Amino acid sequence: GGILIGDIEYSDAGAGSWTALSTTAATLASGTGKTSGWASANQDWRVYIDGDEEAGTYTCTVTITMQTL
16 A cells, blocks of 8 residues: 555644645634734644555645635
8 A cells, every 4th residue: 555645644733633634625724813924833744654555755745825814
């Protein structure tokens, strides 16, 4: 087997509650109010490896869209 998109997970930094990536849009972080020009959205990422993956190079593209309302 290989590495599936759902084997890649993210969490707010240090939170420990992991969410698997999928092929549908998801909110990775959100906030409200004005900033002083900069806002941090620190995240942790991990990949689940069970040891049965085939050797090779695996790639995926994660597109992050930022917007303001």
